[in-house]
Amino acid sequence: MERAEDAGVYRLNEGMAIIQTVDFFTPIVDDPFVFGQIATVNALSDVYAMGGRPLTAMNIVCFPVKSLEISVLRDILQGGLDKMREAGVVLIGGHSIEDPELKYGLSVTGLIHPEKVVHNHGARPGDRLILTKPLGTGIISTALKRKVAPPDTVAAATRSMTTLNRSASEVMQEVGVNACTDITGFGLLGHASAMVEDTGVGLVIQAKAVPVFPGTEGLAEAGLAPGGLQRNRDFRQGMVDIDPGVPAWLSDVLYDPQTSGGLFMAVPAPKASLLLRRLREEGIDADDIGEVVAEPKGRITVS
Numbered sequence: 102m103e104r105a106e107d108a109g110v111y112r113l114n115e116g117m118a119i120i121q122t123v124d125f126f127t128p129i130v131d132d133p134f135v136f137g138q139i140a141t142v143n144a145l146s147d148v149y150a151m152g153g154r155p156l157t158a159m160n161i162v163c164f165p166v167k168s169l170e171i172s173v174l175r176d177i178l179q180g181g182l183d184k185m186r187e188a189g190v191v192l193i194g195g196h197s198i199e200d201p202e203l204k205y206g207l208s209v210t211g212l213i214h215p216e217k218v219v220h221n222h223g224a225r226p227g228d229r230l231i232l233t234k235p236l237g238t239g240i241i242s243t244a245l246k247r248k249v250a251p252p253d254t255v256a257a258a259t260r261s262m263t264t265l266n267r268s269a270s271e272v273m274q275e276v277g278v279n280a281c282t283d284i285t286g287f288g289l290l291g292h293a294s295a296m297v298e299d300t301g302v303g304l305v306i307q308a309k310a311v312p313v314f315p316g317t318e319g320l321a322e323a324g325l326a327p328g329g330l331q332r333n334r335d336f337r338q339g340m341v342d343i344d345p346g347v348p349a350w351l352s353d354v355l356y357d358p359q360t361s362g363g364l365f366m367a368v369p370a371p372k373a374s375l376l377l378r379r380l381r382e383e384g385i386d387a388d389d390i391g392e393v394v395a396e397p398k399g400r401i402t403v404s
């Protein structure tokens with residue numbers, strides 16, 4: 102593989118390739134069933150980002166048997182199964198170990214036609230940038246851990262994190278895009294940077310057009326930032342120019358590590374309104390947040 106992609110692609114023959122990915126993490130919500138759902142939706146997301154169809158999955162479980170009721174694990178696995186069923190994915194196995202810190206996730210295998218793989222690179226000047234889910238899950242789950250998150254905010258983020266990127270991916274394949282990635286741990290600006298790194302294009306993002314969960318502003322202004330946020334900024338700020346007019350809380354949100362975030366696509370401008378209309382018909386509240394530019398190459402400009 103020549104560069105970091107969302108998942109590994111292995112070509113089986115002329116018409117078929119498999120996509121493989123793995124992801125697991127510690128709980129970010131209190132309800133074990135919902136955590137299982139989120140971890141599963143998140144693990145399937147890399148397959149959807151490449152335009153593939155997930156087929157099978159294997160559970161990965163790290164569980165503190167001495168300190169937690171086994172019913173907690175049962176609920177997590179039920180939540181996972183619930184989303185696998187919705188996605189049409191078959192659970193074919195798994196592995197669990199005893200660990201002082203609870204973790205859950207999946208290894209996922211999907212299918213795709215080798216010529217239909219959507220890469221995270223390939224954006225062309227003039228493309229519009231479309232984002233399919235709001236940002237803020239890292240800040241919101243940090244607030245939740247400290248018990249200061251407004252219930253409405255948590256409900257909105259939870260709804261979003263438990264929503265499969267499947268229909269977004271299907272619409273993307275139907276309309277045709279030049280590039281796509283899913284927004285996860287590196288935050289919007291981290292994944293946007295990966296999209297343009299070592300390419301002949303740059304991105305311009307309109308900060309005010311970026312969708313953010315209601316209530317996130319207050320939490321970000323109160324300094325509720327997960328550790329990953331500053332790491333994301335340190336890692337990528339050399340590639341990013343943020344207009345001084347962009348409020349500090351919003352620039353935090355742009356670096357906020359996301360769990361089970363949306364798809365971020367570069368679509369040829371003439372197809373952008375069709376893509377947005379089709380996404381909205383599928384109940385996805387997608388937004389046009391900027392464009393791909395020829396200059397400055399390899400850079401993200403936030404205005």
Ligand code: CO
Nearest residue numbers: 107147150283
């Ligand atoms: Co990804």
Ligand code: CO
Nearest residue numbers: 103104106220
């Ligand atoms: Co590639």
